[in-house]
Amino acid sequence: MAELRRTTWCGEVKQELVxxxxxxxxxxxxxxxxxxxxFINLRxxxxxxxxxxxxxxxxxxxxxxxxxxxxxxxxxxxxxxxRAPEAVNDKIPTGHFEIKISQVVLYAKSEALPFQLEAAEKxxxxxxxxxxxxxxxRVAMHRMMKLRHELVFSIxxxxxxxxxxxxxxxxxxxxxxxxxxxxxVPSRMNKGxxxxxxxSPQIYKQLLMVGxxxxxxxxxxxxxxxxxxxxxxxxxxxxxxxxxxxxxxxVYDVCExxxxxxxxxxxxxxxxxxxxxxxxxxxxxxxxxDKPDMRFGLEINDVTPVFAPIQIGFLQExxxxxxxxxxxxxxxxxxxxxxxxxxxxxxxxxxxxxGLIYVRFNEDKTPTGPLAxxxxxxxxxxxxxxxPDLTEKDTLFIVASDFDDAWDILGKLRIELGxxxxxxxxxxxxxxxxxxxxxxxxxxxxxxxxxxHHPFTSPNAGWRDLPLKEVKARAYDLVCNGEELGGxxxxxxxxxxxxxxxxxxxxxxxxxxxxxxxxxxxxxxxxPPEGGIAFGVDRLVMILGGTESIRDVIAFPKxxxxxxxxxxxxxEVDQKQLRELGIKVL
Numbered sequence: 001m002a003e004l005r006r007t008t009w010c011g012e013v014k015q016e017l018v019x020x021x022x023x024x025x026x027x028x029x030x031x032x033x034x035x036x037x038x039f040i041n042l043r044x045x046x047x048x049x050x051x052x053x054x055x056x057x058x059x060x061x062x063x064x065x066x067x068x069x070x071x072x073x074x075x076x077x078x079x080x081x082x083r084a085p086e087a088v089n090d091k092i093p094t095g096h097f098e099i100k101i102s103q104v105v106l107y108a109k110s111e112a113l114p115f116q117l118e119a120a121e122k123x124x125x126x127x128x129x130x131x132x133x134x135x136x137x138r139v140a141m142h143r144m145m146k147l148r149h150e151l152v153f154s155i156x157x158x159x160x161x162x163x164x165x166x167x168x169x170x171x172x173x174x175x176x177x178x179x180x181x182x183x184x185v186p187s188r189m190n191k192g193x194x195x196x197x198x199x200s201p202q203i204y205k206q207l208l209m210v211g212x213x214x215x216x217x218x219x220x221x222x223x224x225x226x227x228x229x230x231x232x233x234x235x236x237x238x239x240x241x242x243x244x245x246x247x248x249x250x251v252y253d254v255c256e257x258x259x260x261x262x263x264x265x266x267x268x269x270x271x272x273x274x275x276x277x278x279x280x281x282x283x284x285x286x287x288x289x290d291k292p293d294m295r296f297g298l299e300i301n302d303v304t305p306v307f308a309p310i311q312i313g314f315l316q317e318x319x320x321x322x323x324x325x326x327x328x329x330x331x332x333x334x335x336x337x338x339x340x341x342x343x344x345x346x347x348x349x350x351x352x353x354x355g356l357i358y359v360r361f362n363e364d365k366t367p368t369g370p371l372a373x374x375x376x377x378x379x380x381x382x383x384x385x386x387x388p389d390l391t392e393k394d395t396l397f398i399v400a401s402d403f404d405d406a407w408d409i410l411g412k413l414r415i416e417l418g419x420x421x422x423x424x425x426x427x428x429x430x431x432x433x434x435x436x437x438x439x440x441x442x443x444x445x446x447x448x449x450x451x452x453h454h455p456f457t458s459p460n461a462g463w464r465d466l467p468l469k470e471v472k473a474r475a476y477d478l479v480c481n482g483e484e485l486g487g488x489x490x491x492x493x494x495x496x497x498x499x500x501x502x503x504x505x506x507x508x509x510x511x512x513x514x515x516x517x518x519x520x521x522x523x524x525x526x527x528p529p530e531g532g533i534a535f536g537v538d539r540l541v542m543i544l545g546g547t548e549s550i551r552d553v554i555a556f557p558k559x560x561x562x563x564x565x566x567x568x569x570x571x572e573v574d575q576k577q578l579r580e581l582g583i584k585v586l
Contacts, residue, residue: 327398
């Protein structure tokens with residue numbers, strides 16, 4: 001087979017090259033056969049350019065051109081010329097030029113594709129993921145991969161300029177309790193033992209601080225065996241950062257500078273600094289979330305005082321048990337009965353709530369809805385004391401339960417109402433810090449305290465004198481448009497505090513030695529005060545790329561069931577491999 005060496009990318013032909021010989025290579029994107037002349041749009045990752053095949057040049061070249069079909073792979077050489085004025089295509093950057101072909105090489109033919117690239121948005125995501133290598137040929141996917149590359153390149157440049165070392169840490173590590181399930185890897189050489197893929201480089205980056213590295217970062221691969229959703233994958237990439245001899249302000253300064261750089265570089269938006277800061281308690285009380293989307297209002301109102309004197313059986317049971325009643329007030333919206341039933345159904349089934357109460361008002365401000373007959377005549381005025389801007393044109397959605405559960409449900413409902421009612425300004429970027437997280441959270445299923453972040457997070461000063469539910473952590477999250485971009489904390493650096501936290505989490509001295517003995521030992525040899533943060537690289541690309549699914553920014557993602565339709569994984573392995581590992585599948 002003859003070979004032609006590419007001299008020019010399809011999307012980069014320009015006026016200075018007109019009249020010269022150029023060679024391009026790529027895939028046939030479109031073809032038009034006019035009988036005596038064949039026009040081919042050739043595509044590579046930079047764009048496409050029009051090729052012109054004229055029998056006046058060479059009969060064999062024309063014969064090859066007539067056989068070309070969509071997605072055939074070719075290289076073509078010819079003279080770059082300006083198109084005739086009436087043939088100019090201003091919709092593409094190369095629309096003023098075309099190449100009159102004198103040589104062509106067909107490298108590979110293509111069967112009919114399982115879906116047309118230009119119609120990919122109309123087919124199921126499952127089909128696109130099964131043929132992901134075809135999906136990646138689309139312009140939209142090229143842009144995402146290019147954005148991801150440029151973002152990571154920019155991060156590395158920024159961190160290098162701040163004197164950070166990029167250091168790789170192991171992927172075969174130890175199983176430790178960090179919040180999610182580990183992916184385990186059996187050891188052939190030590191049968192019956194397992195490595196764990198890292199949920200994050202948490203332990204290693206702390207040990208790097210013990211090692212005197214002082215400023216570390218890594219574009220790290222992480223693995224968590226947990227339930228998936230649109231912005232979560234079992235394997236993902238994070239920007240991991242750790243620093244010694246710092247406090248929260250140092251972390252904020254580094255991170256705000258990085259975000260300011262990325263938003264300016266990729267969106268041409270100037271983020272004002274310093275970023276706003278809110279406590280966890282304020283965010284949860286207002287929005288039912290520690291990562292609220294603040295591009296729209298619809299805040300949660302505590303209407304417990306309104307319902308306290310109303311003798312409605314199930315509500316009184318909740319209030320007697322120290323529960324709360326919260327409400328969302330949807331302004332100037334009269335929902336139809338079918339719409340209301342839809343929201344009740346979603347809240348009970350999707351959000352696992354015991355129920356959703358709705359209240360509408362007549363023109364005389366009397367309430368309507370399932371509980372209307374049990375509400376007093378003064379209900380509107382009583383509610384207006386809690387929601388000052390309430391009008392008879394508004395609709396109330398009300399949830400009663402334990403405070404955490406009720407506000408969590410209302411927070412999820414708030415987001416879905418915001419999307420459905422188009423309340424969200426998608427041209428805004430609301431970025432802020434959430435601080436003062438609870439140090440511990442109660443695990444109802446196992447009846448014990450868990451670490452809100454991880455067990456190495458430092459509690460605030462004076463924590464030993466407080467009830468566990470009131471202890472705050474020196475932890476912080478950076479939030480943008482309802483997504484947690486990154487989270488981190490100042491770490492515990494003395495062995496006594498670390499041992500006390502482990503004990504409160506129900507870990508015995510034997511367990512802590514088994515799981516974290518190396519860390520506790522390191523704390524005996526000059527452990528510096530330190531802290532850090534980790535950012536989800538995939539989520540950063542997702543937000544900067546303007547998509548709502550993390551699968552759109554990963555070259556080969558998994559489905560929401562954790563499978564790869566293209567590689568057909570996870571898959572069974574043969575018995576010989578299992579015997580070598582000393583494993584039997586039950």
